[in-house]
Amino acid sequence: MNLDFTAEQDVFRAEVRDWLHDNVPKEKRPIIGDETLVYDKAWQKKQYDAGWAGISWPVEYGGRGLSLIQQLIWFEEYAKAQAPYLGNFFVALSHAGPTVIARGTERQKAYHLPRILKGESPWCQGFSEPNSGSDLASLSTRAYVDGEHLVVNGSKIWTSFAQHADYQELLVRTDPDAGSKHSGITWVIGDMHLPGVDVRPISCMDGASHFCQVFYDNVRIPLENVVGDLNAGWSVAMTTLGFERGTAALAEQIAMAREIERLIELSKTRLGPDGVRPAIKDDLIAARLATLRAECAALKAMSYASISRAQRDFVPGAEGTLIATYNSEMLQRVYRMGADLMGDEMLDLDASEDRWTYEYYRSTLQTIAGGTSEIRRNIIGERLLGLPRDR
């Protein structure tokens, strides 16, 4: 067991660090609106042009073809450089691209992967539906084959970035009479600009519109856009879910560690609950901050262990769910700590120059999106511990 990097990796890290240092945008990423699209495209293109896009993606599609560890180094330095959130390219880079690499046709790869890496095509996800949230496999958005097309009718919800996306990872029910609800589902690349696609934003408690509902009215998608086989979409979707975690998660964790250190700094300058001493002198606040430090260290260790297993081609188990659960609930504690440190000023969003209240509100979603904490605990209990299913 080891925490060292090879000399070659150290050289790679130095290159990454230098480039990021010189090239990370000076302007902060906008939070909402069309400016985000302009910003995200420009930043992704900049990375691509300098040869930093798709570190571990195949060379033939514009990637660098490097190892997981180099990918990890990239993310570590990316986070340390406080480089921007992937935003509109999050789905494309973290889910859609890896799925196409794993399960797509040659033609799909050749068309989509470079467009993603070059910052041309943002993607969105199209999994959840109004009546299919935790029970994803019960989805009912219907698609029937008509000649060379799938004709889609129905609706998807909780779709982030749908306003700006060019493409969508779309799960549709193509065989309603299949034996089980997991059968009869197809994973298809949806073009968001097709006639019949209607995107409506949903207003959220943090003041930013994270989500959209997307409606499909006889939307005709070419059959060649199907990834994997017709009616085999569930297994393709499961591939994608695996990508949700991994090296990208490490970047988030490094960002979280930085947030915790910022909280410790904040606690030295802000007054504590007694209104007299700095917050850090309050034993309860100090205990909370120390625990966050420890938990974040554990999270980092868990992620390193997970990447180490992946390097050795171990079949990934439910341990990604362990990490995701721990991570998401810790984030809520981190931002609640931030809001608490703001004291009465947490009620004043303009006073929260560091946006702690905003982040606190936003963190509410952590235990819901991408699988609720309840569903995640079911997965851990059933797949990792072998307890009997309850559904």
Added chain:
Amino acid sequence: MNLDFTAEQDVFRAEVRDWLHDNVPKEKRPIIGDETLVYDKAWQKKQYDAGWAGISWPVEYGGRGLSLIQQLIWFEEYAKAQAPYLGNFFVALSHAGPTVIARGTERQKAYHLPRILKGESPWCQGFSEPNSGSDLASLSTRAYVDGEHLVVNGSKIWTSFAQHADYQELLVRTDPDAGSKHSGITWVIGDMHLPGVDVRPISCMDGASHFCQVFYDNVRIPLENVVGDLNAGWSVAMTTLGFERGTAALAEQIAMAREIERLIELSKTRLGPDGVRPAIKDDLIAARLATLRAECAALKAMSYASISRAQRDFVPGAEGTLIATYNSEMLQRVYRMGADLMGDEMLDLDASEDRWTYEYYRSTLQTIAGGTSEIRRNIIGERLLGLPRDR
């Protein structure tokens, strides 16, 4: 709404207080062994002789026939006077007696009630079985009718005071072919001295033997000992469970409030976790102590509200379960606080002159005995909130 007592009630309280002041045993109650029986019998007899046994029990069976409020006053003063735990008479006074009053025959009442109040007959409960814990209604201890007797075979477990009890509230399955598992159960008064009854103590983590397992080998119990009708025992048992909570709970809560105040005193004399300041100066400990005070105040208010509803003959709902859940989990926090205040000395049971570690260990049982926290939450969710059953 009111928190005042009437002048008459104040006079009653003064009498109670004076008598308790002069008569509460000077010696502490022993914790284990046969001495407890001698002690408990003597103390119960003393109360009876002075006219203080069974405040709200019917006069014709040796009680005082007074109101619930007077019963409450008695318990309040009892707790304030730090009068001893009921111990071997707990089941008789809190469960068995009230059940016999509510559902027993004239003959059963006339025989048993005075014996309880006079401190002659301790009782134990006989509900749980090795394979029927949370799922009490699945009990399988069998009893068939043979002439004028029930013949009992099987085993009960987690029976407190079984070593000393003369009688037992015994649930047995008399009709294994009944339509539902709740049917076919009978509630019968078991004599613990009958041939075929075998009591074996179970050793527990707090070092005291709280529990026994009781085995029945062709034990012949007269049919006249059946309380309620044959095969109607489930409804009788539900009556009993109602008695678990009520004014007696208030006595426990007053005792808990006193424990919390003792913790606050303790926190002023013991060093806190920094090894320098008194524990009370530690903000985390102070916050925990303040929260315990607040929670205990809420618990008292909930109990008063519950007794107020009972006074008006409202049908008791699941609110007793709310109180029991809150109460039991708070007790665990109280005693964990005590153990924490002991610092390293919590590891030394002889140093814990106030027995905080012992009580902390013992409190583990709070969320298990008399219904686990999980089952209680089911009851609250289903009976109080109307959520669908999951079993």
Added chain:
Amino acid sequence: MVDLVATDEQQQIANSVAEYLRAELPLDRLTKKGKANSDTDHAKWKAMAELGWFGLGLPEEQGGIGYSEVEEAFLYREMGRLLVTPSAIAASLGARVAAGAGNGELAAAIISGEVRPAITIATSVGEVGPRVSGRYQLFDGAEADLALFLSADGAALVERRALNDLKVSRSGDDALSLELADLNGAPTVAYVGADAGIRRNGLLLAAAMLAGMCEATRDMASAYAKIREQFGQPIGKFQAVKHKCADMAIRADAVNALVAFASITVRDRRADADFQVAAAKLLGAQYALLNAKENIQVHGAIGFTTDLPAHLFLKRAHVLDHFGGAVRRQQMDLLAQPAA
């Protein structure tokens, strides 16, 4: 005689308040795009005043209705359930301040709804006396006539126009406007010292609102758990959801009983009133925050949207938590009290 069940009259008051609010200020008024409490509640201000709400707990000789803090707690619990503006608290307290300061005319104007005060929360150590200094947040005060200031030293009313350099800020509670005031010896129109107990009344009213919010979130979550289906069954059948709802019920019951108890101790000027009120305020805030978060969780993503009022319960709970001192402050105050 000891009795913690509402009398028929008290129950009638609670029922009539609940009935009025359900009809006139239903929760969904705040889920319409961009709607704040000011858009809806202010239009009903005079009507609420005419129902006697802002003078409910004041003696008749002070121009009040002559009920007590006990009935007032019922009123505020119902208001909390429907997220009525905390300006109501400012009115009930403001009337007391005015009456206590001998300004019967102002008290009457507040009680009748002609003059509307708003609450403030101090963000610095200030001074509340015949003149007021310090930095404050003013909630839902954009169209108010007066601002109410509370501290351990007393309570004061200041005219809004005397608040110089008010700065509009973005409120953490979307349904309430927020302005920042920096006062340097602003003149008061009425002031009473600490012995008038206005702060204690304020803590009790906030605790009552928080108790109502605990109930409303419990009800919202369990109602949704009964109708929302996943995996072919109502989600309330799953223990993970069921037990969350049960916890919400325990918290709601605990806070409600404690608020009722505390309100009696205040009415009867019992020695433990400060103890009980601090306990009620701190548990009220803690539990309302927990219930609000769990309610969002039970709803899933829809609970995160502004289509439902779930998020407003969380945000309002934070405002009421900080009003009169947040949980940690209440804990310190409670621990400083003698045992109850």
Added chain:
Amino acid sequence: MVDLVATDEQQQIANSVAEYLRAELPLDRLTKKGKANSDTDHAKWKAMAELGWFGLGLPEEQGGIGYSEVEEAFLYREMGRLLVTPSAIAASLGARVAAGAGNGELAAAIISGEVRPAITIATSVGEVGPRVSGRYQLFDGAEADLALFLSADGAALVERRALNDLKVSRSGDDALSLELADLNGAPTVAYVGADAGIRRNGLLLAAAMLAGMCEATRDMASAYAKIREQFGQPIGKFQAVKHKCADMAIRADAVNALVAFASITVRDRRADADFQVAAAKLLGAQYALLNAKENIQVHGAIGFTTDLPAHLFLKRAHVLDHFGGAVRRQQMDLLAQPAA
């Protein structure tokens, strides 16, 4: 290269330890009436020593086996799973103290199991130097030859017979005897200063044991949840139980990964070693206590009895928590570290 998976050799060490302990010191040895660690573990002391366990992390030139703190952490995790006496920690540390103090003969005697030390926990501010003062608890030391003392200033070994006026006390951990020692300048047989890092090694070994206890309780609870039936189904089907087990799994995984990470930072003398070890010790104790409590809860009343070892995990977690400073102390130490 970064790698947090055990090498084949490391895995073999862990497997052989696990195999030995399961055969020779199975958990149920401690559920026999009145059986303590001393009744069972001491009989295997020489055997464990012969397997090289007490010198595992020591360089060969100091008489050790020449592995590192990383392999040692695997060893102690397995020991934790089976609640092996913490005297093992005293041996691994004691060998280091003796070797560090230049007493190679004593180091060899400890490593070979001829001389057995026991751990102490300070209950007063004392002094650990060439002479030792202060009040201490001595666990499982009734038949030990030496007592190990740790402080921020260093580590020392004192002969048991030099501990005057030992007072037998009732141990909070039934499986370990407890004696109280009041030392006033007791002479040491070996002493090393803080720079030898013995305390840090001790915290790491305790954290490793706690990690193993987190795993053992997780496994015990989920195994029971699969076979215990109520309401006609295994209780593990109920989410209330299933999610408890899931939480236990999260905690076990977190602490295990962190202990592995921390052990590497200690082996490699990385700058963040103190940070990682404090983090591992504090989470290890917190999580082992939580897992132990939840394991009892999942078992129900039988978990409260001494028929099962469930209670011993709770009690042992408290002993190891206090060893080297309890959670609150570790939090303070961790916060005093620079960011890792």
